[in-house]
Amino acid sequence: VLDLRYEAREVEQNVVQQDRNDAWFEAKTRGLTGVAKAKLKQRWGNLQKMFSSKARLGQIVADIVFDMETKPRLHDGRGNAMLVAGSIYQACKFYELFQETELKGKCAIVTSYEPAVGDIRTETVGDDGETEAVEQYEIYMKMLGGKDPKVFEKEVKEKFIKQPEQMKLLIVVDKLLTGFDAPPATYLYIDKSMRDHGLFQAICRVNRLDGEDKEFGYIIDYKDLFRSLENAVADYTSEAFDCYDKEDVSGLLTDRLDKAKEQLEDSLEALRALCEPVAPPKDMVDYYHYFCGANTEAFDLDELEENMPKREQLYNLSATALRAFGEVSGELQEKYHYTMEQIKALEREVTYYIKVRDDVRLASGDYVDLKKYDPDMRHLIDTYLSADPSRVLTSFGEATLVELLVDNGISALKDMPASTPKEQEAVAETIENNIGKEIVERTQSNPKYYEKMSALLRELIEKRKNDVINYEEYLRQIVELARKVHKPESGTEYPPGIRERAAKRAFYDHLNGDTVVANQIYDAVMSSKQDNFRGSKIKERKIWRAIRAVVKDDQEADQLLALVKEQSEF
Structure with a gap:
């Protein structure tokens, strides 16, 4: 395998026309409760959505198109590249943007997604636009051109491996990041948060040998994965976290498991205290009375409004408990020494409060299908977020x-x-x-x-x-x-006369520090080896006999011949 070259790039984003941005949001969410607005901001104010703005994706596309014309192996068609996107929708938007460039017809998406009409039957929202699911479906269907997804994927992968000049870029999310061996792949562009083993597996996609002109595999990192990135997104969407304690939000960046366990315990304790006044026998109707109002058939609007703070607390605490349990549950037994009975009891309690939350939210009318707001929020992000051309953050250069x-x-x-x-x-x-x-x-x-x-x-x-x-x-x-x-x-690990040559050092170590025999083996190989001996049984046998004459042992001669074949100087 080859060495890797690494470069971190940043595409800086800015909110433009903040007043119009806020006005658009208020106009499109007129009539929503404060809870619903906060949830909508939370849904669209996370980093993943911000990073999928059309302006930002466009700058990355421009980067890759530029590299295709200027970088080693990309411009001559002998090598190609993979782009790791943060989501299937983002992969589709990348693909759509590439269709307006020289890479049209020479790039494709390979993900686990298989478009099905049934998946989008309830997604269309009329004249205002389409949800991400519908956009994703339509882009994928256009790319497939009527082919079965599995057949399309097989053809694309084969062309990527055998005809790199015809398939210059594969856009992936999770697929092909392990076990996919494509020697022409020379550049890996990463625009997805990855870590540990998954990240290491991904970058190894571009370190395969492929001819004399492929000297390195190149990693271009848009998420600065090799540094500690804890920058906050300072714009109006930060209000999405108004429902949470400041300590809870900052805690997401440090001590993940300990914080999750602490959040789980605190949120369950708070939920128990919140629900304590619910009248026995604490059937669901009793929860309706406590969180909504006395008349469960037709709740009084004033009572609903009066009880809203309690419902918001129920919604937020139960969501925190579920999220924390999901994050820490796999470590409760080994790291925190919980018994299986204790873990199951926690799971039952969390599940119970989630059911209470869902039923109360439906009964009160607080539940709003936020999907219908997707086109408006996508328009907001694509219109009012600008992106600057990328700049290099970190590079190891040519070393x-x-x-x-x-x-x-x-x-x-x-x-x-x-x-x-x-x-x-x-x-x-x-x-x-x-x-x-x-x-x-x-x-x-x-x-x-x-x-x-x-x-x-x-x-x-x-x-x-x-x-x-x-x-x-x-x-x-x-x-x-x-x-x-x-x-x-x-260093000083080797004596003079052995130190200077890698092959002698290998023989010396194999022979447990026998300087005399190591030199004899080296001389025997030099006197018996012929050009292009690797793979030729006759030529290899000649070297083996020369080694055998020194060590007087067949098995030892086999091992030393295998070592000879690994020495670049031979």
Whole structure:
């Protein structure tokens, strides 16, 4: 596999004409209650919706089109690219925008979505526009051109692999990010929040060998996934979180599991207190009386209005409890030592309050189908959000992170934020992943040496995680380990005469430090090898016999021949 080159880009967005923005929202939501307006803002004010504005997507499309004409392997058609979108709808909007560029006919969407008429039967909302589901369906159907989705996907993937000049870009969401082996794929554009194993699997889509002109795989990151990004979206949509405590919102950025567990316990405690005054036997009609009014057949409007604060509290607390339980439930047993009976009891209680919430919301008339507002909110975002051309945030240039550490030491990390424990952890994991990848790449050339390096890396990771060493000492040791991994010849692990050649070092390590025999094996290979010996049984056998004459053992000769075939100098 190949080294990776990384570049983080940012497409900055701004709200334009704030007064018209607010006026549009108020006009389109006239008649909605305060609760419904807050929910609509929450639905459309999250980062995913903001990042899917037409202006922002258009700037990314312009970036990719520019790269297609200027970047190595893209402009000559020998390589191609993948774009990871944040949602299927966003993938469809990307595709629609690419149809207005030179990539029309040379890009496609590959996702798990299979358009079906039944899915959109209730989605159309008349003359005001269409929901995202309808737009998604129509774009997909136009792309498929009457073909079965599975047949279309198979054809597209085959063309991407075998005819990169004809299928230059695949737009994906979750599919093809693992197990899809396409050597021409050279660039990966990421516009989706990813982390850990999923992120590592995704970036490995572009590190496959593919001819002499593919030297690197390139990662273009629009979500700045390798840094700690905690910027708030400072616009009117922040009001969507008015229903929540400030501490709850800020807590979403740190200590995720601990915060979720705390939220679960606090919200359930608050729900119990809120529902305590409900009259026995606490049937649903008793909840209606308490949260809506005495007359369940025709609620008095004044009573409904008077009881609205209690209902809002019920809606918000039950939603918080459900979200927190979903986030922490998988860790309750192992991390927090809950029994299965306790977990099931929590699940029953959360489910119960969600049913109470849903029934009260329907009975009171608070429930509003927000889907019909989708076209208006999409118009608002596409009209009143502008996007600037992308700018480079972080780039490793023409060097890998391991090379930077070897050449520049700790100063190579100056652009990576590490002022908080969370940021330090993110930097450490990035370094460890890069060193681990290089160890894996080099292991076959000298298994014993790189197995030792792998053990040292695991040991250092354990020290860091268990706070055995401070951060500064960790950095010093990780830089030293990077040097040993990348430039084993620069240390004192090998004697003179062995140190200078990678093949001799591999023989030396395999033979447990036998300098004499390592040199004899090297000389035997040099005197017996012929051009293009790999794959030729006759030529390989000649080398094997020369090695066998030195070690006097068939199995040892087999192992050493396998090692010879991994040495680039031969």
